[in-house]
Amino acid sequence: MDLATKIERTGFLGYEFLAWLAARTELGLGILADEKDATLEVWLEKRLALTEIDVPAEQTVIRSNEPSTSFETKTALRLGKWIREAQVAVIHNDLEWHFQVAAPDLKLRGVKCKTEFKKDEEGAVIDRVAQLEDLLALWDLFYERFLALRLDPDAWSAEVTRVEQWILQ
Amino acid sequence: MGLTSGAMTYTHFLLDPLKDGEQPKARIVTALNDHAFGVNPKLNTPEQRVGFVHVLNPLDTTFDFQKVFHTNFLAFSYREDAKRIPSGTLKILLKEELQKEMQARNKQRLNKAEKEEIREALRERLLVQALPDIKVFDVLWFHQKGELMLFTTSRAVVERFRKLFRHALERELLSRNQFTCLSRLDEVPRDIESQVLALSATKTLVPPGASLAAEEWEDGPGDEN
Numbered sequence: 001m002d003l004a005t006k007i008e009r010t011g012f013l014g015y016e017f018l019a020w021l022a023a024r025t026e027l028g029l030g031i032l033a034d035e036k037d038a039t040l041e042v043w044l045e046k047r048l049a050l051t052e053i054d055v056p057a058e059q060t061v062i063r064s065n066e067p068s069t070s071f072e073t074k075t076a077l078r079l080g081k082w083i084r085e086a087q088v089a090v091i092h093n094d095l096e097w098h099f100q101v102a103a104p105d106l107k108l109r110g111v112k113c114k115t116e117f118k119k120d121e122e123g124a125v126i127d128r129v130a131q132l133e134d135l136l137a138l139w140d141l142f143y144e145r146f147l148a149l150r151l152d153p154d155a156w157s158a159e160v161t162r163v164e165q166w167i168l169q
Numbered sequence: 170m171g172l173t174s175g176a177m178t179y180t181h182f183l184l185d186p187l188k189d190g191e192q193p194k195a196r197i198v199t200a201l202n203d204h205a206f207g208v209n210p211k212l213n214t215p216e217q218r219v220g221f222v223h224v225l226n227p228l229d230t231t232f233d234f235q236k237v238f239h240t241n242f243l244a245f246s247y248r249e250d251a252k253r254i255p256s257g258t259l260k261i262l263l264k265e266e267l268q269k270e271m272q273a274r275n276k277q278r279l280n281k282a283e284k285e286e287i288r289e290a291l292r293e294r295l296l297v298q299a300l301p302d303i304k305v306f307d308v309l310w311f312h313q314k315g316e317l318m319l320f321t322t323s324r325a326v327v328e329r330f331r332k333l334f335r336h337a338l339e340r341e342l343l344s345r346n347q348f349t350c351l352s353r354l355d356e357v358p359r360d361i362e363s364q365v366l367a368l369s370a371t372k373t374l375v376p377p378g379a380s381l382a383a384e385e386w387e388d389g390p391g392d393e394n
Contacts, residue, residue, distance in 0.1 A: 003349075006362070009369040010348040017347075099176075105346035109322070111177040121225050125172050129242055129309060132177060136316075144356045151364050 014103040015053070017146050018083040022048070023163040026068040041091040042142060044068050045098070050081040059084060077167050090138055097135045106143070111135065171307035171320040172224060172244060179309070179318035180327050182342040183349055186315035197243070197312075197338065198232050204337035205230035206248045212333065215296045218250045219333055227305045243310045247319065247330050250301035254292055266291050306330070314353070317342060 001009075025043040048067040051059040060076045067073050067086075077083075083103060090097045099111040113131040149155045171177075187193050203209065206220030207230060213219070223229035223236055224244040237243045270287055271279060279287070307320040308330075319330050331342050343349055351361045358364060 001366070006366060007346060007348045010365055012369065013365065014347045105344070106350070107181060107346070109178045121173055124174070125224065125244060126239060128172060128177070129239070129244070132309075133241075133311070140350070140354055141356075143350070144354050147351075147354075147357055147361070147365070151358075151361075151368065 011104060012053075013147075013150070014106045015082040015084070016150065017106065017143060018044075018086050018101070018103045019077070019163065020146055020149075020159070021088070021142070022068045022073070022083055022086070023166045025066075026166055027162060043089055044083075044086045045089050046087040047085075047100075048073055048083055048087070049085040050076040051084045052081055074167050074169070090135065092134070092138055095131065095134065097131070099135075108135075108139070171246075171305075172309055173307070177320065178322060179320045180322055181345040182317045182319070183345050183353065184315050184317055184340050184342055187312035194234065194238060194312075198234060198237060200337045201232040201237065201245060204333060205232065206250075212336075215293060216252050218301070219329060220248060221308075221333075221337070222246045222248045222305065224307055227303065241311060241313055243312055245308050247306045247308055247326075247333070249304045249306075249326065249329065251304070252296050252299045252301050254295045254299060259288075259292060259295070262295070263288055263291055316345070316353070 021042060022044050044067055045065065046063065046067070048062045048070075049059045050062070050073070051057075060072070060081060062070050062073050062076070064070050085100060085102050087098065087100050094115075096114040097111060098114070100109045101107070102109070111132060113128070113135070115127075115131065149159050187197075201221045204212065204221055206222045206227075207213075207218060208220060220230065221232070222245070223232070224246050227246060227248050229236075232245065237245055266287055267279060267284065270283075271277065304326075306326060309318045309320070311317070319327060321327065334340065334342060345353075348362070348365070351357065351365060354361070
């Protein structure tokens with residue numbers, strides 16, 4: 001099987017990952033602990049775009065401070081739509097990031113870190129790279145947590161039940 | 170926006186991690202210098218010039234260790250200068266040029282090949298005079314991890330950068346996505362790729378709510394009857 005086929009076949013992972021993050025946010029499970037047991041919080045904010053996989057042009061956009069709690073979001077999910085794009089916030093220790101993520105390939109866009117950077121250009125670049133590197137490590141950690149659940153049939157079954165209950169609430 | 174200010178939007182790639190030691194790093198500095206903006210004539214056309222520049226100064230085209238390498242990453246920029254003659258401008262000036270040529274050659278008409286030759290000569294003359302549209306895209310390379318970000322999502326720019334990067338550094342860039350990133354995750358089983366692919370073979374892409382919606386739909390008409 002060539003790489004393009006492998007990527008295509010696993011395209012559902014990004015959609016499931018964002019649905020899982022949305023549910024965790026709403027169920028109060030957004031807070032995780034990293035490997036050093038530091039608090040790690042993730043939630044979806046401001047904007048969600050939901051589509052059917054085969055008809056990406058027909059999308060429902062939810063604009064709200066907490067789109068995961070929105071009735072429209074759950075209705076779209078119940079109608080068989082998936083979260084295609086989400087605005088995400090992550091807090092870890094004293095740092096806060098905001099960015100958009102797209103489900104098809106889990107690429108991040110518009111990454112902003114709410115912190116003071118050094119005044120000189122070179123210092124600012126070094127600071128910004130360090131913050132971006134931290135965020136990427138955290139994002140991978142979320143994905144690892146998701147994959148650990150996703151690959152464990154029993155754990156995933158329990159998680160799916162929770163997600164379905166959230167959608168039906 | 171790039172590395173220096175604003176929100177960060179980039180195209181994310183994977184590549185082989187750089188081996189320890191000075192030699193691979195020295196090779197990168199040499200490759201950047203050899204493919205710096207304006208240095209390599211093979212990279213340029215009358216319409217477009219491409220090459221690498223310093224991350225904080227697009228006019229600086231010389232690289233050394235200190236300018237490029239930082240603690241765990243290296244940073245530089247990819248610059249593209251594009252010159253374009255607006256079609257309307259070219260049309261008006263060509264008309265005048267053709268008139269002049271007909272008078273000079275004492276001809277009533279010019280054939281297609283002659284017209285094309287005059288058009289091309291005029292275009293080249295105008296391109297020399299035209300000011301370039303300068304675009305600079307930052308590049309961040311975590312060389313030990315083997316991850317690289319190009320700060321643009323333009324497909325055309327990404328493809329041109331990939332070509333130059335391959336030519337300069339003899340390394341392939343692989344897009345990072347939900348599947349290719351699996352090999353770089355720390356806390357996953359060794360056979361994660363085959364596990365995930367096995368999952369996909371049995372998985373039909375049903376949204377979390379779809380099965381519920383279907384159940385409700387089955388109940389719905391029944392209630393009405």
